[in-house]
Amino acid sequence: MTAALILASASPRRRELLDQIGIRYRVCPVDIDETPRPDEAPLAYVQRVAAEKSAAAVLRFGTDIPVLAADTSVVLDGEIMGKPQDQAHALAMLRRLSGTTHQVYTAVSLRGLRHGEAVSISAVTFRPLAEAELLAYWASGEPRDKAGAYAIQGQGGVFVAALNGSFSGVVGLPIFETAQLLAAQGIKVF
Numbered sequence: 701m702t703a704a705l706i707l708a709s710a711s712p713r714r715r716e717l718l719d720q721i722g723i724r725y726r727v728c729p730v731d732i733d734e735t736p737r738p739d740e741a742p743l744a745y746v747q748r749v750a751a752e753k754s755a756a757a758v759l760r761f762g763t764d765i766p767v768l769a770a771d772t773s774v775v776l777d778g779e780i781m782g783k784p785q786d787q788a789h790a791l792a793m794l795r796r797l798s799g800t801t802h803q804v805y806t807a808v809s810l811r812g813l814r815h816g817e818a819v820s821i822s823a824v825t826f827r828p829l830a831e832a833e834l835l836a837y838w839a840s841g842e843p844r845d846k847a848g849a850y851a852i853q854g855q856g857g858v859f860v861a862a863l864n865g866s867f868s869g870v871v872g873l874p875i876f877e878t879a880q881l882l883a884a885q886g887i888k889v890f
């Protein structure tokens with residue numbers, strides 16, 4: 701089967717979400733520096749990083765088919781939370797998310813004949829978390845490679861009292877916005 705696009709991502713979640721809408725793709729991950737710039741706003745940051753991932757893949761793998769990339773950040777009080785560096789960092793992030801509402805920003809970048817971009821912003825409310833739960837959650841291994849140190853699609857889902865927005869966007873690839881970008885470049889789900 702021929703691929704409709706290149707997925708410039710190492711994230712298994714992004715593969716699963718493309719599988720969910722039946723789009724065929726070839727996985728070509730890229731490694732870019734994801735350090736936020738000084739005073740960079742969360743929206744500008746996720747858009748820049750998603751665009752840099754797709755641009756890096758176009759440079760490396762060519763442009764015979766469109767290239768899709770995304771970037772997800774957890775944002776609390778305007779502050780960007782990326783992936784945890786270690787246990788202490790993960791626990792510190794989860795303690796701050798406990799009992800409050802944060803945003804999850806996911807930017808999508810699709811480079812074909814032109815550059816299509818979209819952003820999904822969702823509000824996620826955590827119930828208060830007990831210290832023992834946080835330690836057990838870290839020990840499960842799930843927080844390690846996740847922005848904000850949790851996965852709504854995994855055991856971390858039990859922390860989520862409310863979601864206002866896009867479940868797939870929180871997981872890492874908003875399928876509504878992605879399908880719209882793909883359709884604009886002639887790649888249709890139906």
Ligand SMILES: Cc1cn([C@H]2C[C@H](O)[C@@H](COP(=O)(O)OP(=O)(O)OP(=O)(O)O)O2)c(=O)[nH]c1=O
Nearest residue numbers: 709710711771772846847850851852870871872
């Ligand atoms: C908040 C949240 C994030 N995540 C994941 C999605 C992303 O994989 C990760 C955020 O890191 P990203 O830098 O967006 O993506 P990545 O490094 O995993 O993959 P790539 O850059 O190669 O595309 O956090 C979840 O799986 N569930 C969640 O609930």
